[in-house]
Amino acid sequence: MGLIDNDSEAVEYVRFQSPHRNSRGHFTGVFGLVNNLAREGRLSDEQESFRRRNNRWYDAAYTDPSTVDPSVYDHEINPGAAAWFKPSATHLLARVSGYLEILSVHGVDCRALRSADPGRVIYEDVQIVVVPHARDAADAYQSTDTQK
Numbered sequence: 608m609g610l611i612d613n614d615s616e617a618v619e620y621v622r623f624q625s626p627h628r629n630s631r632g633h634f635t636g637v638f639g640l641v642n643n644l645a646r647e648g649r650l651s652d653e654q655e656s657f658r659r660r661n662n663r664w665y666d667a668a669y670t671d672p673s674t675v676d677p678s679v680y681d682h683e684i685n686p687g688a689a690a691w692f693k694p695s696a697t698h699l700l701a702r703v704s705g706y707l708e709i710l711s712v713h714g715v716d717c718r719a720l721r722s723a724d725p726g727r728v729i730y731e732d733v734q735i736v737v738v739p740h741a742r743d744a745a746d747a748y749q750s751t752d753t754q755k
């Protein structure tokens with residue numbers, strides 16, 4: 608599905624996620640990882656302020672796919688569905704570094720993945736939500752960075 612730009616190179620989508628599967632077998636994304644730290648009460652006041660402020664900004668900047676299609680993250684219908692940023696979503700990508708810094712301070716691993724074809728697209732706006740091509744497809748994506 609990788610889109611082609613004018614230079615005939617595949618467009619690479621990007622996702623930030625844990626390198627480890629969670630208890631449900633999924634790779635938790637960067638926002639979920641930080642939100643988990645918040646639920647556990649592990650964030651400093653400054654980190655919690657950042658998280659709340661930026662989560663509100665993201666909520667206002669783009670649509671939660673599950674509000675458009677409630678089945679988008681349904682494990683039975685779309686197993687392993689995960690959101691990826693489009694490379695053109697620079698305004699959304701610009702704020703991710705703050706989340707990565709929080710994870711790093713707390714010793715939580717997070718890796719940046721890039722792929723021209725991360726899976727079957729089931730939702731699209733400034734991001735895409737895909738169902739991976741295979742159960743272990745996330746392991747096949749090119750990991751470009753690991754934060755710890």
